Amino acid sequence: MLHDLGIGPATIVIFASMIALLLAGMPLGFLSGLVALGAAFFWFGSTNVLQMVAARVSDFTMSYVFVAVPMFVLMASMLDKTGIAKDLYNAMRIMAGRLRGGVAVQSMIVAVLMAAMSGIIGGETVLLGMLALPQMLRLGYNQNLAIGTVVSGGALGTMVPPSIVLIIYGLSANVSVGDLFVAAVPPAALLAGLYIAYILVVCHLRPSYGPAMEKSEFENLTRDDLKKVARDIFIPLLIAVWVLGSIYGGIASVTESACVGVVAVFFAALYRRELNFGIVYDALKQTMRTVGMIIWVGIGATMIIGTYNLMGGDRFIKELILGQQVSPLTIIVMMMAILIFLGMFLDWVGVALLCMPIFVPIIRDLGYDPIWFGVLFCVNMQVSFLSPPFGPAAFYLKSVAPPGIELTDIFRSVWPFILMQIAVLAIVLLFPQFALMFV
Numbered sequence: 001m002l003h004d005l006g007i008g009p010a011t012i013v014i015f016a017s018m019i020a021l022l023l024a025g026m027p028l029g030f031l032s033g034l035v036a037l038g039a040a041f042f043w044f045g046s047t048n049v050l051q052m053v054a055a056r057v058s059d060f061t062m063s064y065v066f067v068a069v070p071m072f073v074l075m076a077s078m079l080d081k082t083g084i085a086k087d088l089y090n091a092m093r094i095m096a097g098r099l100r101g102g103v104a105v106q107s108m109i110v111a112v113l114m115a116a117m118s119g120i121i122g123g124e125t126v127l128l129g130m131l132a133l134p135q136m137l138r139l140g141y142n143q144n145l146a147i148g149t150v151v152s153g154g155a156l157g158t159m160v161p162p163s164i165v166l167i168i169y170g171l172s173a174n175v176s177v178g179d180l181f182v183a184a185v186p187p188a189a190l191l192a193g194l195y196i197a198y199i200l201v202v203c204h205l206r207p208s209y210g211p212a213m214e215k216s217e218f219e220n221l222t223r224d225d226l227k228k229v230a231r232d233i234f235i236p237l238l239i240a241v242w243v244l245g246s247i248y249g250g251i252a253s254v255t256e257s258a259c260v261g262v263v264a265v266f267f268a269a270l271y272r273r274e275l276n277f278g279i280v281y282d283a284l285k286q287t288m289r290t291v292g293m294i295i296w297v298g299i300g301a302t303m304i305i306g307t308y309n310l311m312g313g314d315r316f317i318k319e320l321i322l323g324q325q326v327s328p329l330t331i332i333v334m335m336m337a338i339l340i341f342l343g344m345f346l347d348w349v350g351v352a353l354l355c356m357p358i359f360v361p362i363i364r365d366l367g368y369d370p371i372w373f374g375v376l377f378c379v380n381m382q383v384s385f386l387s388p389p390f391g392p393a394a395f396y397l398k399s400v401a402p403p404g405i406e407l408t409d410i411f412r413s414v415w416p417f418i419l420m421q422i423a424v425l426a427i428v429l430l431f432p433q434f435a436l437m438f439v
Contacts, residue, residue: 033303075117085114101209107153116240128154144413145203155393297349344389391414
């Protein structure tokens, strides 16, 4: 029996089993549930304990806040299918094209606006990969700068409210999602600002890296063209203000604001005469696929963590970490290292749902604010989205990148942006009030 080994060796067996099944190609949601069943049987002698675990799974899937996830995913899908995001990019290109490095800068600004409207990264990275990357390469931008801009900009969805990552963290850590949104704004603004500053500095020092667009491309713009530019920028801004304003103004909860956002996008599509059955059907289908993955990972993670805690694993990990003769800050750094390592191999949903039920109680025991730790987690996941070998943002971009751009080119391009992410992580870690100044 696994019980005879003790909780320490049992932890190693569970972890090794998960790694083995992951390398074998089994999806995380299924393998974590399978390992939970095996651990329950070999530790308790039966699977009856899973009745208690099932109650925790029910609490996770029935949470009212969780309704915000499919709503924000649907919102992002509608923005993608209707062309609202595409027209926003084209309008911003006209405004910033005459600036050296301007197309890269406006791509980053569009990424922030898209993140503020939807809160997920896959669609943003793919859209920027289809629109921004070919445009920058056509204008003669340095390939590494263009790729790095698209990948890092697309990943900003993990930080900019209404981030799905923040919502899942709030669910797993049992903290206010609204407070998480407020706390994430300063680090997200700093990170986006660093990206833009880096682009401008590089293009100033090396003008060939980001040449300005030719004046001839703007000479033939008519008054109607300028009106369309204004409209294409105003509508997405209005949607973002509608969603975030309803949260920060205390008008709606996070879940209600997600529904408000969906309604706003539907009205915008109706105004643009783009709303039809095909678009809605495709958006709903994409939403079902995305949310289905999140739910299955959540169910599997809840099962394995629930079983492990019943085995005494939470007490074992807490004693193991708190028993180290090191400072609390060192413990936080160790947690960040663990999250970065896991983020290189696992999806952020799995990392959040597997680690936060164990890490957050320790954070509270150390006297730290779990809201602050949630922001740290989101910045950490920024690194995982870009870092090899399984950085998801890189694979999203590869799926739509022009011929000749390989994964090695993408990973080679992201290192300056990863260093900026680590710098922001260090700032939030060393100065917690930077994230908590408005909470």
